[in-house]
Amino acid sequence: MFSVEAGEVEAPYSIYSNKEKWTIVGMVALAGFYSPLPANIYFPAIPTLAKAFHQSTEAMNQTVTIYLIFQGLSPMAWGPISDRHGRRLVYLVCLAILILSSIGMAVCPTDQFWLLLFLRCFQSGGSASTIALGAGVIGDISTSSERGGYFGMFNLGPMLAPCLGPSLGGVLSQELGWRSIFWCLVIMVAVCLLSIALFLPETLRSIAGNGSIPVPKRLRAIVRIVGRKVSHEAFDPATQTQAKHSVNPFVILTYPDVIVLLTFTGIVYAVNYTITATISSSFAKIYPDLSETVLGLCYLPTGAGMMIGSTMTGKMLDWEYNRIKRSKGEEFTIEYARLRIMPFYLGLFIVCVMGWGWSLQARAHIAVPLGLGTILGWTSIGILNTTMTLNIDILQSRSSGATACTNLVRCSLAASMISVIDRMTNAMGDGWTYTFWGGICALLLPLMFLEIRMGPKWRVKREAAETARD
Structure with missing residues (x-):
C-alpha cells in the first residue's frame, strides 16, 4: 500500500x-491443469502407443522425458515476458500452440515417431507456462495474508492433472483408441482458451495497477464479469508498479534464499512425480489382471489426497501468517510464518515414500499402495503450496519468473529421475529404491531451518541492493 494524507x-x-x-x-487454475495433463493423460496408453508406432516402451518413455524437459525450459521465456508485457496475451498464445500441436499429434502417421517427439516439444512449450502465468496472476491480485488460500486453489489444477489425466486417458484409449486422447485435449483446451479470451482481465500491476487503471483494448477481457463495480476511491495510478528492466529470469537462480527453496521443492516434486508416473507400469506388473481403465482409476486416490491437502494447506498458510504476524510483531518474518509446519509435512511424506516402495516389493493388497498414494498426494501438494507461496512472497514483482525457475528445477530433476527409476528398481528392488529417495528427502530438512534463519537476511540485503540500483 502507498501512504496517504490525512482524510484521504x-x-x-x-x-x-x-x-x-x-x-x-478458478480460471487460471483451469489453465494450469493443462500444463502437466498432456504428459500424463496417456500414461495408461503407453504400451498401446509403443505397439502402434513400432517402438519399445522405453523408447516411448522418451515422449514423457522430452515433455518434462521443455516443461522446465519454456516458462523461462514466457514467464518473464508476461511479467513485462502482461498475462492475457501470453495465455492466449500458449494455449493456441497447445491446441495446434495436439491436432498434429492426433493425426500423426504411425511410421513417423520422430514427428511425435517433435510435436511433443511444441505441446510442452505451449502448455507448460500456464503454471508460471497463474502464479503471476495470484501475485498481482492478492496480499501475503490471503495468498496461501488462493495458491492452494490454483495448485489444484496442475497437481490434479497427473492423477485425473491417466484415468481419462485409460478410458479413451481403451474405448476410442489412442488418437482420441489428443482430440479430447484439443476440445478441452479450446474451451479453456475461449474462457480466458472472454473473461480473464489483465492483472499485471505495471499495466493495470490494482485493476482500476484502463488497459489497452487488446489486453481487455471481451466480457467483463469481474471488476464491474469499481468505486471512485479505488482508482489510483500509484498502484501501477514499475516494470523490471531485465526479463532475464536466470538471475533469480543466483539468490541464495531462492536456491534453497528450489532445491527443496525440486527434489520433493521429482520423487513424488516419479511415483505418480510409474503407478500404471508398477501396478501392471504386480496386479496383471487390471485393465487400462482400472489402471487409470488407480490414480484417483492420489488426486483425492491432493484436493484435501490443497484446501487444508491454503487455509492453514493464511491462518498461520495472520496468527504469527499478530504474535511476533516486529520480529515477524514471512519465512518463519510459511515454513513452520514444513517438518510435519516432510516427515509424513518420507514415511509414505518408503512405505510405497516396500508395499510394492511385498506385493501387498492393492488397498495399501492406494492408501499411501492418498497421503502422498496430501503431503506433496502441502509442501509444494507452501514453498511456492513463499517464493511469490519474496519475489512478488517477478512472480511468473520465479515460478518459471521452480518449473525448470523440478521438471529437470523429475526428467532425470524418471530416466533412471526403472534401472534402480530392477537393480535394488522397489523397497530399497524408495528407501533411498526417502532418505534423500530427509536430508532436505536442514534446508528449511536454514531458510527460516538466513532467508530474511538474504532477502533484506537483496531488496536494499535493488532499491539502490533503481
Whole structure:
C-alpha cells in the first residue's frame, strides 16, 4: 500500500472482491491443469502407443522425458515476458500452440515417431507456462495474508492433472483408441482458451495497477464479469508498479534464499512425480489382471489426497501468517510464518515414500499402495503450496519468473529421475529404491531451518541492493 494524507481514502491493493478473486483464480487454475495433463493423460496408453508406432516402451518413455524437459525450459521465456508485457496475451498464445500441436499429434502417421517427439516439444512449450502465468496472476491480485488460500486453489489444477489425466486417458484409449486422447485435449483446451479470451482481465500491476487503471483494448477481457463495480476511491495510478528492466529470469537462480527453496521443492516434486508416473507400469506388473481403465482409476486416490491437502494447506498458510504476524510483531518474518509446519509435512511424506516402495516389493493388497498414494498426494501438494507461496512472497514483482525457475528445477530433476527409476528398481528392488529417495528427502530438512534463519537476511540485503540500483 502507498501512504496517504490525512482524510484521504487509501486505495485497496486490488479492486476485486473476494468472490471476484476466486473467479480469477478458478480460471487460471483451469489453465494450469493443462500444463502437466498432456504428459500424463496417456500414461495408461503407453504400451498401446509403443505397439502402434513400432517402438519399445522405453523408447516411448522418451515422449514423457522430452515433455518434462521443455516443461522446465519454456516458462523461462514466457514467464518473464508476461511479467513485462502482461498475462492475457501470453495465455492466449500458449494455449493456441497447445491446441495446434495436439491436432498434429492426433493425426500423426504411425511410421513417423520422430514427428511425435517433435510435436511433443511444441505441446510442452505451449502448455507448460500456464503454471508460471497463474502464479503471476495470484501475485498481482492478492496480499501475503490471503495468498496461501488462493495458491492452494490454483495448485489444484496442475497437481490434479497427473492423477485425473491417466484415468481419462485409460478410458479413451481403451474405448476410442489412442488418437482420441489428443482430440479430447484439443476440445478441452479450446474451451479453456475461449474462457480466458472472454473473461480473464489483465492483472499485471505495471499495466493495470490494482485493476482500476484502463488497459489497452487488446489486453481487455471481451466480457467483463469481474471488476464491474469499481468505486471512485479505488482508482489510483500509484498502484501501477514499475516494470523490471531485465526479463532475464536466470538471475533469480543466483539468490541464495531462492536456491534453497528450489532445491527443496525440486527434489520433493521429482520423487513424488516419479511415483505418480510409474503407478500404471508398477501396478501392471504386480496386479496383471487390471485393465487400462482400472489402471487409470488407480490414480484417483492420489488426486483425492491432493484436493484435501490443497484446501487444508491454503487455509492453514493464511491462518498461520495472520496468527504469527499478530504474535511476533516486529520480529515477524514471512519465512518463519510459511515454513513452520514444513517438518510435519516432510516427515509424513518420507514415511509414505518408503512405505510405497516396500508395499510394492511385498506385493501387498492393492488397498495399501492406494492408501499411501492418498497421503502422498496430501503431503506433496502441502509442501509444494507452501514453498511456492513463499517464493511469490519474496519475489512478488517477478512472480511468473520465479515460478518459471521452480518449473525448470523440478521438471529437470523429475526428467532425470524418471530416466533412471526403472534401472534402480530392477537393480535394488522397489523397497530399497524408495528407501533411498526417502532418505534423500530427509536430508532436505536442514534446508528449511536454514531458510527460516538466513532467508530474511538474504532477502533484506537483496531488496536494499535493488532499491539502490533503481
